[in-house]
Amino acid sequence: MPAVDIPGSKSITARALFLAAAADGVSTLRRPLRSDDTEGFAEGLTRLGYRVGRTPEAWQVDGRPQGPALAEADVYCRDGATTARFLPVLAAAGHGTYRFDASPQMRRRPLGPLTRALRDLGVDLRHEEAEGHHPLTVRAAGVEGGEVVLDAGQSSQYLTALLLLGPLTRTGLRIRVTDLVSAPYVEITLAMMRAFGVEVVRDGDVYDVPPGGYRATTYPIEPDASTASYFFAAAAVTPGREVTVPGLGTGALQGDLRFVEVLRRMGAEVEIAADRTTVRGTGVLRGLTVNMRDISDTMPTLAAIAPLASGPVRIEDVANTRVKECDRLQACADNLRRLGVPVATGPDWIEIRPGTPEPGTGIKTFGDHRIVMSFAVTGLRTPGLSYDDPGCVRKTFPGFHEAFARLSQVS
Numbered sequence: 001m002p003a004v005d006i007p008g009s010k011s012i013t014a015r016a017l018f019l020a021a022a023a024d025g026v027s028t029l030r031r032p033l034r035s036d037d038t039e040g041f042a043e044g045l046t047r048l049g050y051r052v053g054r055t056p057e058a059w060q061v062d063g064r065p066q067g068p069a070l071a072e073a074d075v076y077c078r079d080g081a082t083t084a085r086f087l088p089v090l091a092a093a094g095h096g097t098y099r100f101d102a103s104p105q106m107r108r109r110p111l112g113p114l115t116r117a118l119r120d121l122g123v124d125l126r127h128e129e130a131e132g133h134h135p136l137t138v139r140a141a142g143v144e145g146g147e148v149v150l151d152a153g154q155s156s157q158y159l160t161a162l163l164l165l166g167p168l169t170r171t172g173l174r175i176r177v178t179d180l181v182s183a184p185y186v187e188i189t190l191a192m193m194r195a196f197g198v199e200v201v202r203d204g205d206v207y208d209v210p211p212g213g214y215r216a217t218t219y220p221i222e223p224d225a226s227t228a229s230y231f232f233a234a235a236a237v238t239p240g241r242e243v244t245v246p247g248l249g250t251g252a253l254q255g256d257l258r259f260v261e262v263l264r265r266m267g268a269e270v271e272i273a274a275d276r277t278t279v280r281g282t283g284v285l286r287g288l289t290v291n292m293r294d295i296s297d298t299m300p301t302l303a304a305i306a307p308l309a310s311g312p313v314r315i316e317d318v319a320n321t322r323v324k325e326c327d328r329l330q331a332c333a334d335n336l337r338r339l340g341v342p343v344a345t346g347p348d349w350i351e352i353r354p355g356t357p358e359p360g361t362g363i364k365t366f367g368d369h370r371i372v373m374s375f376a377v378t379g380l381r382t383p384g385l386s387y388d389d390p391g392c393v394r395k396t397f398p399g400f401h402e403a404f405a406r407l408s409q410v411s
């Protein structure tokens, strides 16, 4: 039974880079993800004057609790929302003038609730073009702290960014959250802040973050659970195929591992051990209705295998997938229709009926890594699918096509 070596988590690598940069001392990050998003994050830190030493197995970061080493910097955040939303916050806690820009799609993605909260905290932040979007300039003079109200109904990354900022303020932060999507990502943030020496106190929707800074540490990065979803789905759609992912088990930080529970409900056999997870295809793949608000990065994975189920698959509460690398609800529906599969969508849902995807179809990627990786799973049962931009997997998994081809060869 093949064990699949999944690269490190994007979300954990980004947080670890932030925390290590802000900590007092040198931190070592073991098995970081090396991909466009995380290389972009590390490059952003370097542009701000942090030292990031990189070997294939570990990245080492010299922390600077006082903030960026340079008084001026221009940072290009590429296509990564973690970079584009977390780094301006790190810069705000320092002293200097820092400009941030990003890819055309990242410029379109929203940022307003976060930048409004920063201004409420006294940060001098200007949007150069559209209000609430990149490019933006922060004239940083440290952050005093205090209380702030935040709507994280479009992205949990706004809340993560403010939580990460809390210990770098002079008096600490109290964050009152009015709405929240992708809640498990906030759990990752809190657990990692704890590993770097900070305990956040939560009372319902209120988060109290103490001042005092972070402690440097050695941090091992788990495999990426969203990436693993393609390999687990590959097992679920192929009778007799088994996929084991070491390093993702009961203690995993990432909510996206819950995707295997969706596959279990559909009929796959799933085993979650302390340090590994196995999915086995049984030949049964039932339809279902599922709320994916917590784990919406795996919505395209499910949408792409949905036509192969014996009944309709309805995915609900995923409105914010419309503001990711592309409008994912629309991109999934568009590609399913290209494949000849009956599909309907609403503002925050998609429903896919059973169908036989048309061999040889050209998949339109919309520059979105998850569209490519998701429909590659459909491709296991549908010969000859092609992609207009297969290379866009570089955002989170440059070696995806080779790794996925190896899976097909061994089972």
Ligand SMILES: O=C(O)C1=C[C@@H](OP(=O)(O)O)[C@@H](O)[C@H](O)C1
Pocket (backbone or CB within 6 Å): 010, 011, 012, 014, 082, 154, 155, 156, 157, 160, 181, 182, 185, 296, 297, 320
């Ligand atoms: O904090 C993070 O690392 C992430 C949070 C999620 O975003 P939203 O909270 O915007 O849904 C997720 O989709 C993204 O891939 C990574």
Ligand SMILES: C=C(OP(=O)(O)O)C(=O)O
Pocket (backbone or CB within 6 Å): 079, 080, 081, 082, 297, 324, 325, 370, 396
């Ligand atoms: C939405 C994603 O990334 P981000 O928001 O971090 O750019 C993703 O990886 O699916």
